[in-house]
Amino acid sequence: MSTVTFIERVRAMSAHRGGVRIALALAHWIAMLVITFTGLLAITFFIGRKIPIDPVLAILGDRASAGAYAAARLRLGLDKPLIDQFVIYARDVLHGNLGVSLLTANPVIDDIKRVFPATLELATLSTFIGIAIGVPLGVAAAVKHNRIVDHIARVIGLAGSSVPVFWLALMGLLLFYARLHWVSGPGRIDPVYDGMVDTRTGSLLIDSLVAGEWDVFRNAFSHIALPASVLAFYSIAYLSRMTRSFMLEQLSQEYVTTARAKGLPERRVIWRHAFGNIAVPLLTVIALAYSYLLEGSVLTEIVFAWPGIGSYLTGALLNADMNAVLGSTLVIGATFIALNLLTDALYRVFDPRTR
Amino acid sequence: MKKALAAVMLASALTAFTGLSGVQAATPKDMFVMATLLDEFTSLDPGEIYELVPEEYVANTYDRLVRVDLKDPSKFNGDVAESWSASQDGLTFTFKIRPGLKFHSGNPLTADDVAWSIQRTALLDKGAAAVLAGIGLTKANALQNVKKIDDTTVSITTDQRYAPTFVLNVLGSWPASVVDRKLVESHAKGNDYGNEWLKTNEAGSGAYKLVKWTANDSIVLQRFEGYRIPLAMKRIVLRHVTEAASQRLMIQNGDIDVARDLSPDDLDTLSKSGVIKATAVPQATLMYLGLNNKNPNLAKPEVWEAMKWLIDYQGIQKNVIRTTYKVHETFLPEGFLGALNENPYHQDVAKAKALLAKAGLANGFTVKMDVRNDYPYSEIAQAVQANLALANIKVQLMPSDNKQTLGRYRARAHDIYIGEWSADYIDPHSNAQGFVWNPDNSDASSYKMLAWRNAWDIAQLTKETNAALAESDTKKRAHLYEKMQREVLAKSPFVIMFQKVSQVAARPGVTGLEVGPINDLVSYRNIRKQ
Numbered sequence: 001m002s003t004v005t006f007i008e009r010v011r012a013m014s015a016h017r018g019g020v021r022i023a024l025a026l027a028h029w030i031a032m033l034v035i036t037f038t039g040l041l042a043i044t045f046f047i048g049r050k051i052p053i054d055p056v057l058a059i060l061g062d063r064a065s066a067g068a069y070a071a072a073r074l075r076l077g078l079d080k081p082l083i084d085q086f087v088i089y090a091r092d093v094l095h096g097n098l099g100v101s102l103l104t105a106n107p108v109i110d111d112i113k114r115v116f117p118a119t120l121e122l123a124t125l126s127t128f129i130g131i132a133i134g135v136p137l138g139v140a141a142a143v144k145h146n147r148i149v150d151h152i153a154r155v156i157g158l159a160g161s162s163v164p165v166f167w168l169a170l171m172g173l174l175l176f177y178a179r180l181h182w183v184s185g186p187g188r189i190d191p192v193y194d195g196m197v198d199t200r201t202g203s204l205l206i207d208s209l210v211a212g213e214w215d216v217f218r219n220a221f222s223h224i225a226l227p228a229s230v231l232a233f234y235s236i237a238y239l240s241r242m243t244r245s246f247m248l249e250q251l252s253q254e255y256v257t258t259a260r261a262k263g264l265p266e267r268r269v270i271w272r273h274a275f276g277n278i279a280v281p282l283l284t285v286i287a288l289a290y291s292y293l294l295e296g297s298v299l300t301e302i303v304f305a306w307p308g309i310g311s312y313l314t315g316a317l318l319n320a321d322m323n324a325v326l327g328s329t330l331v332i333g334a335t336f337i338a339l340n341l342l343t344d345a346l347y348r349v350f351d352p353r354t355r
Numbered sequence: 356m357k358k359a360l361a362a363v364m365l366a367s368a369l370t371a372f373t374g375l376s377g378v379q380a381a382t383p384k385d386m387f388v389m390a391t392l393l394d395e396f397t398s399l400d401p402g403e404i405y406e407l408v409p410e411e412y413v414a415n416t417y418d419r420l421v422r423v424d425l426k427d428p429s430k431f432n433g434d435v436a437e438s439w440s441a442s443q444d445g446l447t448f449t450f451k452i453r454p455g456l457k458f459h460s461g462n463p464l465t466a467d468d469v470a471w472s473i474q475r476t477a478l479l480d481k482g483a484a485a486v487l488a489g490i491g492l493t494k495a496n497a498l499q500n501v502k503k504i505d506d507t508t509v510s511i512t513t514d515q516r517y518a519p520t521f522v523l524n525v526l527g528s529w530p531a532s533v534v535d536r537k538l539v540e541s542h543a544k545g546n547d548y549g550n551e552w553l554k555t556n557e558a559g560s561g562a563y564k565l566v567k568w569t570a571n572d573s574i575v576l577q578r579f580e581g582y583r584i585p586l587a588m589k590r591i592v593l594r595h596v597t598e599a600a601s602q603r604l605m606i607q608n609g610d611i612d613v614a615r616d617l618s619p620d621d622l623d624t625l626s627k628s629g630v631i632k633a634t635a636v637p638q639a640t641l642m643y644l645g646l647n648n649k650n651p652n653l654a655k656p657e658v659w660e661a662m663k664w665l666i667d668y669q670g671i672q673k674n675v676i677r678t679t680y681k682v683h684e685t686f687l688p689e690g691f692l693g694a695l696n697e698n699p700y701h702q703d704v705a706k707a708k709a710l711l712a713k714a715g716l717a718n719g720f721t722v723k724m725d726v727r728n729d730y731p732y733s734e735i736a737q738a739v740q741a742n743l744a745l746a747n748i749k750v751q752l753m754p755s756d757n758k759q760t761l762g763r764y765r766a767r768a769h770d771i772y773i774g775e776w777s778a779d780y781i782d783p784h785s786n787a788q789g790f791v792w793n794p795d796n797s798d799a800s801s802y803k804m805l806a807w808r809n810a811w812d813i814a815q816l817t818k819e820t821n822a823a824l825a826e827s828d829t830k831k832r833a834h835l836y837e838k839m840q841r842e843v844l845a846k847s848p849f850v851i852m853f854q855k856v857s858q859v860a861a862r863p864g865v866t867g868l869e870v871g872p873i874n875d876l877v878s879y880r881n882i883r884k885q
Contacts, residue, residue, distance in 0.1 A: 052763075302597050
């Protein structure tokens with residue numbers, strides 16, 4: 001056996017093993033996904049069915065005849081054993097049917113297509129603002145440790161974890177909407193502009209830009225600016241606190257002292273060396289903050305009359321509209337998983353050790 | 356280069372920001388925007404809905420045979436009916452339909468549509484069917500009792516003799532709305548009478564037609580150009596704004612023309628500063644305590660009376676609910692035929708203690724109270740808790756969501772329930788049926804009205820309610836209700852405390868929004884803006 005042939009065979013075997021490894025990892029991942037979704041569905045379903053709320057009351061009101069009441073129970077399948085109800089639901093979900101919402105009379109999937117983009121738009125804009133301000137602020141606070149910038153960052157961090165979002169939102173409305181008239185009030189858009197652009201992505205900002213409707217864009221932006229800023233405040237507080245703590249740890253490391261001793265410019269030491277090393281944990285933190293916002297900030301959505309998934313899910317839960325609750329939970333769960341995958345993928349970009 | 360880029364970015368950010376400043380809204384002259392609560396909407400089908408704000412939507416998008424006259428509830432105005440008459444025996448009512456009417460679709464509105472619409476609600480047998488059942492129209496007999504005589508005549512036969520005003524009130528309510536048979540049937544699936552389609556669509560002939568319903572967000576209505584009277588508003592937009600503080604800011608800024616749910620404080624402040632003009636309209640909604648007779652202590656008439664003497668009605672009204680409710684102690688709201696405007700009870704702790712001693716409960720007792728965790732129920736419940744504690748009645752509050760408290764109430768699993776009762780139509784029977792009618796007090800009863808829910812077995816009062824319902828002489832009928840109200844005031848497990856007052860806040864220059872005692876009588880037809 002020649003050496004060349006041996007090496008080729010070893011390579012082929014390891015390539016084969018690599019393929020098997022990837023296939024195994026994929027199978028493992030899919031199994032985890034199935035278990036997660038089934039668990040999510042089952043837990044939400046059984047909690048939903050056990051809470052003492054009667055969905056029939058939500059549909060018929062409390063004065064319907066006994067006959068109408070019984071017929072509605074039968075129609076909703078509430079007479080069947082719980083486990084049968086769950087199996088029927090799970091089977092429908094597998095066929096892509098999330099059912100019809102009791103409260104809106106629309107297919108749940110259509111409702112989600114309407115409310116989720118509203119939350120997505122708000123959460124994404126808030127996260128952008130949060131990163132743009134929170135991360136540099138955290139870095140500056142760490143670099144200028146115990147100086148004025150650090151004090152400001154700490155005050156913001158403290159406020160972010162102690163000021164209720166409800167209060168901040170109302171104060172924001174009072175100042176920027178009612179007093180200064182800088183932004184528009186609650187809602188996604190003024191009634192005069194409603195329906196002027198076709199829904200493509202569900203994001204009014206993007207849809208109006210694509211359609212070239214600048215008036216609609218300006219109006220939509222003036223509506224989203226305040227709720228996005230309010231939510232961003234909490235992102236800024238969280239991200240700056242975490243960035244500061246990560247950076248403080250890195251700046252005390254010996255490699256930073258070495259880099260400084262070698263005479264590297266301070267900016268390069270901070271941004272290239274120290275910040276480069278916190279990129280991975282920071283990504284996790286950002287993904288967490290983003291997914292938190294995607295759950296739908298119920299209180300913010302209520303104050304700003306923002307038709308997002310948070311208020312949709314809460315309304316559904318309080319009326320035992322289980323199809324809507326389960327559909328929303330699935331979407332939120334899927335978003336979490338997708339964000340986790342995205343973070344994993346980004347790890348590989350930023351951290352060569354994970355490749 | 357980097358500095359230049361940063362400068363450009365900063366400049367664009369500033370431009371974008373300053374571009375926003377001066378966002379000052381004012382709704383267009385022919386558009387009326389109102390903030391209200393739209394979370395009750397589960398369907399747009401008049402044959403299905405059973406909630407307050409959805410009734411208001413139906414009242415403005417659909418016509419019906421007649422409508423009660425808001426200025427004089429004993430009179431009725433024809434809507435699609437031109438004239439009507441009752442047979443000698445008082446059982447059959449014949450309606451002549453106006454000629455030349457059209458639906459929003461352009462289809463002609465005929466007697467066939469009217470008869471089919473009423474039959475449809477009964478045959479669907481959903482929540483709204485309960486109203487038609489009041490005049491004996493049910494799934495079993497609707498096809499025989501509601502008939503199209505010819506293209507312009509409809510006859511409706513009731514199962515027994517009722518007061519004519521009662522029959523007209525039922526036929527003038529939303530479940531009897533006229534739907535476009537041709538259009539709805541073209542969307543029917545199986546045996547659903549087009550219900551699935553009509554849940555999210557509209558097929559009426561009312562003043563306004565539906566443009567768009569976005570659940571829990573907004574409803575947009577457009578003027579029906581073919582309507583028989585001129586309408587000033589081209590568009591009506593209802594916006595779902597749950598937070599009262601947000602409604603306040605929006606009306607202050609001119610983003611909305613009318614706010615329906617401002618808090619008493621906001622109403623005061625904005626009225627005084629001239630930002631709004633508030634109009635108070637007493638509603639056919641009563642807030643009361645229901646005392647469950649299944650609890651032995653709460654089954655004692657002395658305890659019922661003692662509780663009535665313990666509540667500080669004026670104090671709660673003045674300090675908690677202010678302009679949004681008024682003290683009212685009888686089961687017929689102000690404005691109803693035969694309503695007694697008497698409030699004999701006030702806080703008298705000594706009298707209450709004496710009554711409790713007579714009941715053998717001088718040391719008081721402990722009891723639970725189910726309360727929904729919303730304003731103002733929780734606040735009133737706390738005040739009631741403090742009032743009852745004065746005679747050693749220890750109340751344990753059980754706060755939960757409305758649907759949960761209602762579930763326990765309907766299952767007769769409560770001790771005390773604090774809640775509201777709203778009339779379906781402005782006929783005294785709507786409330787008499789609720790409070791003093793209980794033909795079957797067994798657990799298996801199919802009539803789960805308020806007296807049943809509190810296990811109050813009242814054969815005599817049920818008989819009196821039936822007699823008042825059949826009385827065709829209006830004066831005699833009013834007298835019968837007065838007598839029943841006195842009986843209930845003196846002895847009943849209901850502590851009726853307050854009547855709701857709707858406070859409609861409108862911006863100056865906005866006129867003509869007619870708000871009746873029930874949502875089914877709210878009309879947008881005469882709204883004008885200067």
